[in-house]
Amino acid sequence: MLDAFQLLLQLDTLLLLLLGTALGIVVGAIPGLTASMLIALTLPLTFHMDSVNAVTLLIGEYVGGISGGLITAILLRMPGTPASIVTTFDGYPLARNGNPERALALGILASVVGGVISWGFLAGMSPALARFALQFGPWEYFALVMMALVMLASLTQGSLVKGLLAATLGMAFALPGIDSSIGQQRLTFGFDALLSGFGLLPVLIGAFAISQILREAAAPIHATRPPAIARARLPVHWSDARRHGPNMIRSSIIGTWIGLLPGIGANIAALVSYTTTRQLSKEPEKFGTGHEPGVVAGETANNASIGGALIPLITMGIPGSVTEAILIGALTIHNLQPGPLLFQNAPEVAYGIIAAYLVANLIMLILMWSAVRHIAAITQLPRSGLLATILVFCVIGSYAVNNSFVDVWVMIAFGAIGLMLELARVPLGPFVIGFVLSPIAEEQLRASLMMADGNVAEILGRPYALVFLALALLTLAWPVIASRMARRRHAVSSAP
Amino acid sequence: MNRAAIDIALAAAVLVMAAALFTGAATLPPPRFEPLGSAAAQRILGGLLIVFAGIVGGRALLALWQARKHQPDTPAPTTDGSDDGKPIRTLVVLGTLLSYVGALDVLAWPFVPVTTAFVVVLGATLASPRPRTLAVFAGYGALLAFALHTVFTRFLYVDL
Numbered sequence: 001m002l003d004a005f006q007l008l009l010q011l012d013t014l015l016l017l018l019l020g021t022a023l024g025i026v027v028g029a030i031p032g033l034t035a036s037m038l039i040a041l042t043l044p045l046t047f048h049m050d051s052v053n054a055v056t057l058l059i060g061e062y063v064g065g066i067s068g069g070l071i072t073a074i075l076l077r078m079p080g081t082p083a084s085i086v087t088t089f090d091g092y093p094l095a096r097n098g099n100p101e102r103a104l105a106l107g108i109l110a111s112v113v114g115g116v117i118s119w120g121f122l123a124g125m126s127p128a129l130a131r132f133a134l135q136f137g138p139w140e141y142f143a144l145v146m147m148a149l150v151m152l153a154s155l156t157q158g159s160l161v162k163g164l165l166a167a168t169l170g171m172a173f174a175l176p177g178i179d180s181s182i183g184q185q186r187l188t189f190g191f192d193a194l195l196s197g198f199g200l201l202p203v204l205i206g207a208f209a210i211s212q213i214l215r216e217a218a219a220p221i222h223a224t225r226p227p228a229i230a231r232a233r234l235p236v237h238w239s240d241a242r243r244h245g246p247n248m249i250r251s252s253i254i255g256t257w258i259g260l261l262p263g264i265g266a267n268i269a270a271l272v273s274y275t276t277t278r279q280l281s282k283e284p285e286k287f288g289t290g291h292e293p294g295v296v297a298g299e300t301a302n303n304a305s306i307g308g309a310l311i312p313l314i315t316m317g318i319p320g321s322v323t324e325a326i327l328i329g330a331l332t333i334h335n336l337q338p339g340p341l342l343f344q345n346a347p348e349v350a351y352g353i354i355a356a357y358l359v360a361n362l363i364m365l366i367l368m369w370s371a372v373r374h375i376a377a378i379t380q381l382p383r384s385g386l387l388a389t390i391l392v393f394c395v396i397g398s399y400a401v402n403n404s405f406v407d408v409w410v411m412i413a414f415g416a417i418g419l420m421l422e423l424a425r426v427p428l429g430p431f432v433i434g435f436v437l438s439p440i441a442e443e444q445l446r447a448s449l450m451m452a453d454g455n456v457a458e459i460l461g462r463p464y465a466l467v468f469l470a471l472a473l474l475t476l477a478w479p480v481i482a483s484r485m486a487r488r489r490h491a492v493s494s495a496p
Numbered sequence: 497m498n499r500a501a502i503d504i505a506l507a508a509a510v511l512v513m514a515a516a517l518f519t520g521a522a523t524l525p526p527p528r529f530e531p532l533g534s535a536a537a538q539r540i541l542g543g544l545l546i547v548f549a550g551i552v553g554g555r556a557l558l559a560l561w562q563a564r565k566h567q568p569d570t571p572a573p574t575t576d577g578s579d580d581g582k583p584i585r586t587l588v589v590l591g592t593l594l595s596y597v598g599a600l601d602v603l604a605w606p607f608v609p610v611t612t613a614f615v616v617v618l619g620a621t622l623a624s625p626r627p628r629t630l631a632v633f634a635g636y637g638a639l640l641a642f643a644l645h646t647v648f649t650r651f652l653y654v655d656l
Binding site: 165382 | 502503505506509510513516517520521524525528529530531533534535537538541542544547548549550551582583585586588589590593594596597600601611614615618619621622623630633636637640641642648652654655656
């Protein structure tokens, strides 16, 4: 781990981390633009970097992207990212009550504390979890991928069936190309361009960046002026450690553990933490009126969830959200397979991710603390210019992968597909993660069946695989169980 | 558009996708060297897509039927109530993007002027078509295109 920190403190790596975090904060602060979009757009630029530098840049963007959302959430009541929705509940009223500096200071401090505590879990748990995951064979991996997909599809907001449909569609789009097991062409329908399948990057940029820009294009453009930040110094006091310390620790733990579970995400982590803090508070009626613990709970948990989500990513190669799916793509592009072997094959990358996460949080603190006033001004840039610039970047980014316009057309096609799916309220998260995980699931299932001579019953002798599949089934059945329980409770309470 | 109608269209599109998967699977040889074979994943996913399309489409049809049954004289709502802004701008941006990529790929026009024109058209669509705005976007577009061209061709060896 110390070696990773030493590697990170080299000038070029540190500058990239600084750049990534700064970019992330700016993009996170602009409503409509997200960390996943920024990471997808930056991915092509990392081809020419070494793997540690590439991952460092992207981790900086991730941390900055989630943290930056608090600025507009507090100043404009427009969450820069979905993770900051909860911050608007108390952050905005606090700013409107004449205390924007205090709201920002608490939000920034809470974000850093959440990040640092979840880093403790990430650094402490990851190597041990990776050693444990080395016992997994193809059956366990197949079951784990299925569990992650089902949980992700089920827990995404909206209809369960549409979540599962999205994951299945994403998996289907990963099928065209040469079947790696036997070298057979499949679903290419005679098009040579499909021989290598749909590239991950054009699909990601299309589904997220293009579809989002097309949606943003239709949205009315409002110009809202944020409240002025009068004081140059953000006010925090030592007494805040006593006042908000327990809340920060509790919210960090909630955020980390929710981050660990695939598909739940930073916004739900913030909401659960906010609700818990409110329930435990002696003054619950003050929440929503500019109450400081509300800002602290949401911002601590959303940042802590990043550390939690990175644990299954680097130990088992399982993405908890779209952003992690893109990070998996980044590792794959650099010929690295995320999972337990990452600690053996490329320890500098595995430990580099862990170290970069901590340093990015500290850089985020310095940047946001010193430049929050200027970042708030950036959010007033005309959105039309921003969207035009991003579209040009999308085209060049997709083209740069193979110096080929086929990838650009694929990107546009997936942008249109993403837009249609969103119109039909089909969530894009499971779609993209299905696309990323489909080849892994198929490969592991085929390897399992080959080892078992085609005997599916072999899985019954694999306890971990059975636990994963049971959890997946439980997740699927949970809505029915929950509704029956609610009906029974209702019947009992309404009985004379 | 009515939400039920959107869901029916979604179910139809998913069924087309499932049909494509089954058609593709039919052209593949049976498993030879391993138990599962190349076509299995397509058949499994195709089957799942049909099931999900059936549920989504069935629910939508049921909702349509119930809405007609309960309100026979009133026309079905044409929107789901959400604020869609100006969808025409989405179409214009998509059309401009297709033209831009077509100009670069099919017509092989040079990157800098085409990108400048692309930024100007987007500026006119998303901001305002006033001459002053267009001039600002033209200057910005030219600067952006030139900077990107220089960085990508000279430093990253990407042939724009």
